[in-house]
Structure formats: C-alpha cells, structure tokens
Amino acid sequence: MDYFAPIAEQRRRVADALVDLTPAQWSTPSLCHAWTVHDVVAHLAMVHITPLPRVVWEMTKARGNFTVANQALTARVATKSSTELVDLLREHAEGRFTPPGHNSVAPLTDLFVHTYDIFLPLGIPAPDDEYQWPTILEFLLSPRGRRGFVVKEPPALTYTTADGHFTHGAGEVVTGSGPALALALMGRRALVSDLSGPGAGSLSAWLATF
DSSP states (O other): OOOHHHHHHHHHHHHHHHTTOOHHHHTSBOSSTTOBHHHHHHHHHHHHHSOHHHHHHHHHHTTTOHHHHHHHHHHHHTTSOHHHHHHHHHHTTTOOOOOTTOOTHHHHHHHHHHHHHHHTTTTOOOOOOGGGHHHHHHHHTSTGGGTTTOOSOOOSOEEEETTSSOEEESSSEEEEOHHHHHHHHTTOOTTGGGOBSTTHHHHHHHHTTO
C-alpha cells in the first residue's frame, strides 16, 4: 500500500503547527538525543534537498554508519532558519523519498514518531492522525522495522492499543495509545507512564537498557 497521501497531509499539519513557535521553542531539546526541535525539523527536510552524491560521501566518511552520516547531513540543513525549514516541509509535502530497502511505511513511521519528538517536549498537542498508528506499529514489530528503526529486539509481548484497533504478538499484554507504544518501541521513555497491563513492566525494563 502507498502511504504518501497521509505522509503529505502530516507534513502540512506539522508545518502549520511549527509556524508560531518562538525562538526558545525551536531551541528546546527534542526527544532525539542531542537534537533540538530545530534539528529534528531539519532532519525531516534533509531527505528532500540533499543530493545523492552528498549522501554517499557522508556514508563513506562514516564508514557505513548511518547514524553518524545522518547527523552530519542533518547538521548541514540545520544551518537554515526556522522559516526556511517550515517552507521546505510545505514545498516537499508530496515528496516520495523512501530509505533504501523500505517502502512508504518507513517515512510514515519516521514522520509520525518525529512529530512527537518535536511537540511532546514543548507541551503542545502533537498534530496527529490516529488511523496511521496500527500501520506504524505493525511495521515496528516486524523484522523490517528492526532495520534502522527498532534498534533491539523488543520483548515478546502482546501489544494492544487502548482503542482496540491494534493487537500483535503473544504473551503478557501491554496496552497504550499508538504513540505511546511506538515511542517505547523506538527507545523513547516520554510516554512510558501511559502504558498499562501486565506486560508494561517488561517493556519498561527493556527501555531501561538503552
């Protein structure tokens, strides 16, 4: 299935929500280690404006380490102003970039999780589309999701959204909102208090190993 339509809608929602941020808010640490809100938005724009030769060069310098290359590529784009970054999100809302080896569910996941990386630390309701979280969670709990997204094998649990729209796995049940489960699977502790059920302790213990 092609997820570029909801991706485009979400990019526009994020851009709209970013317009009124103050300079202090743009400088706020995000949920991404060592990145501010400004840096995360730069990362979201980076994939659309960085020429392939630059990506290859940074990957070569990083000896194939995607995390190191990604940080360097993002730092280049982060020199742009907040206004420029918002404009880039709008301009490239229909962009169809996918990471190598992935389909459109990967940028869908990246965008929605980074939306929470940006807005949770600001105490601002994150722009959202609740209907996308079952797809995102299915991806994160799949073998493909462990290629660049879920860095360690998650606990063998039954993952269930509180609205009942998603259930996956076997074992003790851990229940939470789509964002709470997705952020936990990607190593973020920000919404761990929203998780419940007999499996919540196991997921929290797993998170503590990061």
